[in-house]
Amino acid sequence: MKKIFETQAVRKLVFLALTFVIIQLLISTNIIDAYLQNTLAAICINIILAVSLNLITGFTGQFSLGHAGFMSIGAYTCAIITLRMPTMLGFFLGVFAGAVLAALIGFVVGLPTLRLRGDYLAIATLGMAEIIRIVFINLKITNGAAGLQGIPRFVNWTWLFIFTVGTVLLISNFLKSSHGRACIAIREDEIAADAMGINTTKYKVTAFVIGAFCAGIAGALYASYFYFLKPNIFDFLKSVNVLVIVVLGGLGSISGSIFAAILLEIISTFLQSLSELRMVMYALLLIIIMIFRPQGLMGSKEVTLSVFNKLGGNFRSGMSKLEQRLKSKKGRV
């Protein structure tokens, strides 16, 4: 068993390294030009956002519509710090401070609101994100509705890659731990999980805080990559966009979120020139996919590297076994 695990880990590492090197080569040979690099950055940021929201909504079953709020906290914190301290150290400090601050707000907001269920939680988080946005519009330090400009860019493909892989690994490893399983148990049946001695509030808040932390990182990367911030970037539509990626990829599927983030960003790059029609087509696509495949592209299945070698990924079999056991209690979302 141990040997299989080790080859798995090696394969994973090789796969990641190959992805990194190939894209780095494409960038340095200018096949991926400046315009496509923006798409690449948006994909990475969306992957972080989607995977972290999937932890909250897909795996723990807590329906949040406020992800843009956490993202904006990370973005503004990082921007303000790097504007005053335009060094690499300042950037790291900014990312870290942004993520921690987002997590802190996530904790403060999550503790009381996570008692709410379903739609009520969605509305409460939506309200929270709107409040954060309005505060940013009115604060002096964020330069109000006009926003911050000329934020120094420290993010390149290397950092995007490292942070994206880091967050995805953080969350998938969290889900493999006993804490993560507790979260999945809460999604399947909160009352049953409570009865089994799981401290549901604690795990819901944990998942929420980790999600907020990662959203903060995504926001910081956004601020540093795109130079420019204004509060209206982080409106209701942004939260919805992230939720759409998660649902499209499949609630409870990390690889689904990653595929959906890539797919949607590529579609929107191709439709960029159509302006209003782009949003109309996006909306139609959404409705059609939901009508014909309401469980999302991947359902709750994962694609791991085991697809390539048919050895059976330890993660996948473990997850499906657990899910089978839990599904026998007939799951609801």
Add this chain to the structure above:
Amino acid sequence: MEQLLQQVINGISLGSIYALIALGYTMVYGIIKLINFAHCDVYMIGAYIGYFCMNNFHLGFVPSLLISMVVCTLLGIAIEKIAYKPLRNATRIAVLITAIGVSLFLEYGTMFFVKATSRSYPEMTGMMAQRFNFGNVVISMQQILILAITVVLMILLQLIVKKTRIGKAMRAVSMDRDAAELMGINVDTTITFTFALGSALAGAAGVLVGVYYNSINPLMGVLPGLKAFVAAVFGGIGIIPGAMIGGYFIGAVEVFVSGYGGSLYRDAVVFGILILILIVKPTGLLGKNTREKV
């Protein structure tokens, strides 16, 4: 004192509009447990229909209002039949995403046809432009009209829900869908009828807003929609009188906050109240606590 009175009057006008929109949210939520995000865009379409009736066809206020209500009713039915009906047995999150999709479709579809710029309603003339002064308190004819129309529509709605067969069916379906179906109620028709009613009210609200605030644009529905939803939650979602009370309350809060210097934080206060209510009494003002059963 006079300023206070003036604020109350303004609050009632704004609250009437929120109440009309909130009724649509609350009825749909009561019956299929869906936050119908597309509802606020039906309201926007209503405003545009009213605009075209008055501006391009030079119709009077009342015919425009009626035409807008009819068109919105048809739109509501179409949305329900095309987008929501195929998902009757899907998970709620899938239906919610569809609702968001429909909302985006209506917003940007409208933007494609009429462009994103704001348009202003034609100037009101004659009786409609009258103002009544009581000392320093000003009541415009439009404000009286808004209140009168809202009250008439609410009484009509109450009569439909309480006195007719289809209203009885609506109440039955919102209480227990499966049991209602077993009693021979056509659940699909009832749901469609609920959408039709709510959309008609939203259409009326759209025209009233156009007349009152004079300016309309394709994204005008988003924020009022969210606030109307807050109003519905405040009063207890699924409860019709609750939505009315909630609408007037939110309207009053908004007017008072901006009237006394906090206009920048107006929306934040509304959402803050929402979060507070959800934490203290999630079922809303008139809601009853139901125990969750396994």
